[in-house]
Amino acid sequence: EVQLVESGGGLVQPGRSLRLSCAASGFTFDDYAMHWVRQAPGKGLEWVSGISWNSGSIGYADSVKGRFTISRDNAKNSLYLQMNSLRAEDTALYYCAKGGYYDSNANWFDPWGQGTLVTVSS
């Protein structure tokens, strides 16, 4: 069974940093792109960032570019999101999701983890 488990969320002050992790199992992790998607309380879905299978292609939403860094460790079947200079508007549930196979543009998201909550507040 494919499983994605996020961790690392919590309460953080504005301007501080946080690192999210996503542990993957049940599939060949290094064959697939991976993504972070967030959802602010009571709001819709917002794609945050994605990384190809070999880290050769990376993308960010404009809202986080320059502040967030996505990375992966294929040896550890893990995905990361380093979040710096956090703002109140970054408060959201952050989901990890499996994307497309190798270099395909098949970046629909399936499955999703259960999410980790990030709250940015003083």
Added chain:
Amino acid sequence: AIRMTQSPSSFSASTGDRVTITCRASQGISSYLAWYQQKPGKAPKLLIYAASTLQSGVPSRFSGSGSGTDFTLTISCLQSEDFATYYCQQYYSYPITFGQGTRLEIK
């Protein structure tokens, strides 16, 4: 960025109804479109990808169509478990973008 606009934003329907949700892209995205269902407190679930391909395990009452800029998600006979929020997503180009969501409520 490609803007995805869903309509309606919310509506009410009854069990057994046929419902259609529309998603429009601000520029052509070929068939690089997916649909998701999200229930309160749960992660989104993939229903359809490549505009019209039903994800394994998803009931056949769900169907998708369209290409280019205009897409639809149809539920042929609403069941009680279908009352949820639905999102479209384009993966034609980065940044990947979602529609604002359509909340389907019980009438």
